[in-house]
Amino acid sequence: MAVIKILLVGDIGTGKDSYVRILIGKSYVILRDEKRSKRTSKTRKANTISISITIDRNTSLDVDILKIPGCMRGNSVIKQNIENADGCMVMFDITRPTTYDSVIGWTSDIRNMNDSRDMPFFLLGNKFDLEKHEDINLNPNFMAEYCDANQFSHWFRTSSTDDLNIYESIWYLCNKIIKIRQSLAIIHLSSPILNEQKRKRLMKFVVIGACGTGKTSIIRRFVDNSFKESYRATSGIDCLAKTIREKDIPIDLHIWDVSGRELFYNFTHLFYKDADAFLIVFDVNKPSTLENDALKWKLDLDRKVKSVEDKRIPCFLIGNKYDPSKREILTDGDSMKKFCRSHEFSQYLNVSARANSNIDNAFSRILTVAIACHNVEQEVGREQSQQHE
The missing domain is CATH 3.40.50.300 (P-loop containing nucleotide triphosphate hydrolases)
Structure with missing residues (x-):
């Protein structure tokens, strides 16, 4: 390089x-x-x-x-x-x-x-x-x-x-x-995976949202099942990777953790490129992180990300710090479905990084939708058939 x-x-x-x-x-x-x-x-x-x-x-x-x-x-x-x-x-x-x-x-x-x-x-x-x-x-x-x-x-x-x-x-x-x-086609840094066969198995998720909503905690809970009580804002961008299996085929999932600071809005198009799915995270205990911040990030996405073959890249709304015993108004099922339809989110999912609640299920659901949306499923099925021949 x-x-x-x-x-x-x-x-x-x-x-x-x-x-x-x-x-x-x-x-x-x-x-x-x-x-x-x-x-x-x-x-x-x-x-x-x-x-x-x-x-x-x-x-x-x-x-x-x-x-x-x-x-x-x-x-x-x-x-x-x-x-x-x-x-x-x-x-x-x-x-x-x-x-x-x-x-x-x-x-x-x-x-x-x-x-x-x-x-x-x-x-x-x-x-x-x-x-x-x-x-x-x-x-x-x-x-x-x-x-x-x-x-x-x-x-x-x-x-x-x-x-x-x-x-x-x-x-x-x-x-x-x-x-x-x-x-200028001088270098290509979008992925360290160089051969074409592995490139087909690479997927990129981008996680965005306001500072303090728990984006990093969600990612780390999913990737290595860890959680830290102390809070330190992400500076710039971080990227964690995890290999998961879909129909017995390994998929290298790269999860980009983008800082929630407004300073980064001018550069988000660099992080959005080639994404297969987006996760916009808000804190279910702080209405402003949904009503103001989540919508601001969604608008930023809609302005900078083009549809792929007339299909929208899936964007999921993630409510973090969910506690069913509190019955937060923000997580009411019907109202959140209506909110997602109004603002063109693919789906709403409740999670809790601290309690390790619904984290794996959420990523599994997002992966399934992303594969279907981008026809990766056909590539996986083709490779699976070749393995059985």
């Missing part, structure tokens, strides 16, 4: 060194202003930092980050270093308007030196912990228009002090590069 090469550029003092130190696992050290000049020195030459980025449980990428010092802007010497770059991050300091004004200059220089029109650019507004940016308009709507006008794929608020969006920004850029490479 080819190494991904990413440029990190920006004016002097924008925080590129601190950003990289966080990525390679070193702690960020705050220096007092009066001692800063004595304890730090300007970087005067480009240097490369090699790291590994985990895309999901089955895919890791080797990434080379070429950090260009601020004093080298416009220097033709750097051209030989950036010709084969796959992506670029342009950093500015939100407390220093001059570094923001230099963003367009940096992007113009890089684009003029790099012939690839497909190279994505990400904009990083760094030092967001300082909150001294009155002279820079960072209104989300304005920044969205700014990025569109200047051909930035996305922008992130970052802070090395608070470890804000450091890993997320590089992770998203890598995913963007993967998508571009796939479209």
